[in-house]
Amino acid sequence: MKSICVIGIGYVGLPTAAMFASKGHKVVGYDVNEKAVNALNKGKIIIEEPGLGDLVKQVVESGNLVGSTECPDDCDVYIIAVPTPINSDKTADMRFVRSATEAIVPHVRKGNIVILESTSPPRTVEDLMLPILEKSGLKIGDELLVAHSPERILPGKVLEELRTNSRIVGGINKKSSEAVKEVYESIVEGEIFLTTSTTAEMCKVMENTFRDVNIALANELAKMSEELGVNAWEVIRLANQHPRVNILSPGPGVGGHCIALDPWFLVEASDKSRLIEQGRRNNDSMPTYVKNRITSLVGRLDGKRIALYGVTYKPNIDDVRESPVMHLWTLLKEAGAIVKVCDPHANEKLEENYGIYDAAKDADIAVLGVNHAEFERVDFGKLASVMKGKAILDTRNYWSEESVNNAGLEYHLLGKSENMDKWEN
C-alpha cells in the first residue's frame, strides 16, 4: 500500500482520493479551500456526485482519507488535480498547476512519483513542471518519477468511470510510465496505455477538440441550411445513414468547463491550429446567431417578453459554467428584452426561476435553450393560452412541430429554413 497526496479535492481530485483510500492506500486530500477540507474531515462533500458522499464518509471513518490545508511530507505519490481555466484573452491560466507543483518541491524525496491529472496544454509537464521539480535536487526520471495521466470521467458517472474507463499514462521516461501504471492498477479495471507525457497531454486536449470541431461543423450546417431552403436535422438524419458519416447535432453553442475551453490550449500552443480556432469561434458565435433569429421572428427586442427554457450547459444537470444559453440570456437582456427563465435543474444557480407556464405569461416568444427531460411534457395548449405571441423557437429539435402547430402556435427550428422547398402534390 502507498501513501498518496491528492492536490485539489474538487470534481476530479476528491473521487480519485476516495477511490485510492477505498483500496487501502493512506490518502491525504490537500486543498487551499478550507471549506472543502473541513467538510472532508467531517466525512462530508460540498459537490454533487452520485455515490461520492457515501464513499467519502466510509473512507474518512476508516481513517484512510484525511483532508489538509498543508501539503504533507512522507507521501509516495503526489497527484495534481487543480483547475486549468483560460484567461479572458483565451490563453491557458496555469497559475494553479504552477503553485501546486511548487508546493510539492519541499516535500518530495527519493523514489517519489508526481502525476499531473489536470487537463493541460501540450508540453506542460516538460516545460512548466520539470524546471520547478528540478529544484528538489532529485534526479528527475530516476529519483523522482513524473507523468501526465489525464482524467476523462463524465460528471454524474464519476465513480463508475474512474474504475472502468481505460487510462493513458504519459511518463517523462519509461521508468516513470511503468511506475505510474502500477499506481493506477489498484483502482482502474480498464486498459492502461503507456506513452510520453506530451503525447498524453495532446490526447486529452484532442479528445475534447474533436467534439468541439464536429459540433462546429453541425452548427455551420445549421446556418447554411437556414439560408439554402433545407432542414439541417433532416440532412443529418439522412447523411448519417452513410456507414462512415456521423454528423453531430447543432445547438445554441458549446458549454461546460472542458470542450468549450480546452481547444484554446492548442490555438495558443501552435499557429497550425486554424481549423480548431475557427471551430471554437463558430461555436462561440451561436448565442448571437440565436439572438438574431429571435429578432427576425419578433422584431426589435427592446421591451419584448421572452420565455427561455433551460440555461444549463447540457440537459438534466445543474451546471451553468460556460453555458451558451446563459450567454444568450445576457445578450437578450442587453438588447432590452424582458426574459423569464425556467430551468428546473439550475434552481440553486439562479436568482429568479419561473415555472413552465409562469415563464410564458404574456411572452412574445418561447425559446427552448436546453432539452431537459421536464420540457418533454409541455402542454402547448396551456402555453398558447398564456402567451401573447405565437412564436416558438426550438434550438434542440426537441419539441414536436405538430403538437406546437396544433395548439395554434408557430414552430420554428434552429437549422431549419423558413423558406423550405415545398413538394407539389
Ligand SMILES: NC(=O)c1ccc[n+]([C@@H]2O[C@H](COP(=O)([O-])OP(=O)(O)OC[C@H]3O[C@@H](n4cnc5c(N)ncnc54)[C@H](O)[C@@H]3O)[C@@H](O)[C@H]2O)c1
Ligand atoms: N470536472 C470534470 O468533469 C473533469 C473531467 C476531466 C478533467 N477535468 C480536469 O481536471 C482538473 C480539475 O478539475 P475539477 O473539475 O476537479 O476542478 P475543481 O475546481 O472542482 O477542483 C479543483 C480544486 O483544486 C483546488 N486548488 C486550486 N489550486 C490549488 C493549489 N495550488 N493547491 C491545492 N489545491 C488547489 C481548488 O480549491 C479546488 O478545490 C481540470 O484541469 C479539469 O479540466 C475535469
